[in-house]
Structures are given as C-alpha cells and as structure tokens.
Amino acid sequence: MFSDKKFQAWGKQDVVLFASVMTRIKDREDDALLSAYGFRGFPSLALLDSEGEMVTKEIGRDLYSMQTVSAAVSVYHKLKPKVDAGEEVDQAAWFMARLGMGELKLEEAKKEAAGLQLNDGQKETASKQIFVMELDGLIQQLRKRSMEVDAAGDAVYAFYRQGKRLPDGASLTSFYDQMLVKGASKAKDAEAFFFSYPRVKEGMTTQLESLEKGKLQYKDNERAQEYFTRNIESTKKQIAELEIQAKAVKAKADKVDKG
C-alpha cells in the first residue's frame, strides 16, 4: 500500500507521514507512542493533529478512505465546537464533514444530501461516498445471509446501469467487480460484463499463482497440501466458470450485432 505511487503522491502533498517505529532501543522516547495512543498491535494507523492529539483511529486500509477521512477531519474539528455551542454553521460543509468521518448511516446520509444545497463538487463527493456505503450495506447483508449472492449481483448491475462507479483506490473495487460480472452475466449485458471481467480474471489468476507457490513452499506439510490443493481446484473451477460466462455473454452480443 505505502509503496503505491498514488499513496505516495497523496502523502507528500496532503499530510505529514509519520512512522512511529517501535525499536526496543533503550531510552528511545518515541518507543512509548504505541501504548500512549492506546494501540496494542501492529500495524496500526491514526491521524494526529500537530500537537500530537489523537484525531481519529477510524481509517480504512485503502487510499480512498484515507483521503476521505483526512479531508473531512479538519473541517469537522473546526465546526464541531460551533455546532455544540448552538452557533450557525454552513450546513453543507457540516454534512460533508460528518459524511467523511463516517458519522452518518446510509439512510440519514441520503436524506440529508437530498435536502441540502450542495455545490457540484460536494454533490459528486457525497454521491461517491454514499455509493460506497450502499455497497458496504450489500456486503453486510451477504455476511448476515439476509441476501443471496445472486441478488447482490443484480443490485450491483443495477448500480452500474445507473452510472454508479467506485472512486479510484476504493477497497470495495474487487467486490463491485465480482458482483457486476455475476449480475451482467445474468442480464447478458456484454458491455457491463467486460467492464469488470479483466480485473476479476486478473484477481483469480493472481490468487491461483499464489496458491500454487504456497503448495510448493509447504510441500512437506500434509495439512497445508490439503488446503492448497482444495483451494487451487476451486480457483481453477471459478476461472473456468468465468470463461464460460464470458463466452456466453460475447456470443449473445455478437448475435445482437448481426441480428
């Protein structure tokens, strides 16, 4: 993540990158920081202000979350005391700050966004963040088994057709792609299918390579061999299914073109 060029560009421009390295070197003061901020393990992330005060520990591990939270934080901390004191504040800015800090639930966010006069930039940012929340909601429903995978595929396909795309660097990209491939395959929509297909295939191929590498590396461990063999087979099956879907969607699209 930190070697990524986009992360490095953002880090140099928008924040000060501080690596709090625990060294176990005797009398090194900075070694005490991890526990001083209430962390127990590595790696951990936090945003601190220039006095070293904790601003938030709630930072996603993807660039988009990091950017969103840090952009919202300073506005949030500027406006919060005023709101608490009952003073008038710019409602659109206050909404954007709370949205970026992850303080709003999906329905609240949608309702507030609809009732406010947001400028074009705020509208675009808000709609992307709300979309991320919608996808997150689908994941939660899948986890709770209150939604079938097929239905999630249909929902993501509908989002795609509404023009909803994830911002660059969002961690949900692979979920979006996998669900879109399912939904678009069912709808026989080649354009939507092939939007995500290359990334899904690349992800599966990378996974297969790493499983095959693991199998070689742990060749003397019987349990590891079972694990790797089982997962290699299932990944190969997934790749084969993806290829069958790709052929079917393509055949349908060719037929429409000719017809």
Next chain:
Amino acid sequence: MAAPGLIAQGKSQEELKKLYDDKVQEAWYSDGGWTADFAAAKARAKKEDKLLFTYFTRSYSP
C-alpha cells in the same frame, strides 16, 4: 512462531539499532517521504497546517 517480545529480548542494543537503520532504509519509507521523528513531524505539521498520518510499526522483529 515466537512472540515478537521474546525475539527482541534476545537481541543486543547494537542489533536493535541496526534493525532500525534497516527499517528506515526500506523503499516504502525512503521513497515515500516519511519521518520517524515525532517532534520533527509535529513541527512540520504545524508549519504546513497538516495532520500527521501515523503508521505504527516495529523494527525489532519482522
């Protein structure tokens, strides 16, 4: 796998210093514009009106 604390206990101060030096020469750190000095990081954040994006990591063990 041994606990990190136990691994560190077996190392001399010289070894720990060497591990720290190695850590801050890794590409993510040296190419990324990071600092490991808290006081310097805070001073820069104040001057540039920025927040500290803080990554807690360790050098005494992998």
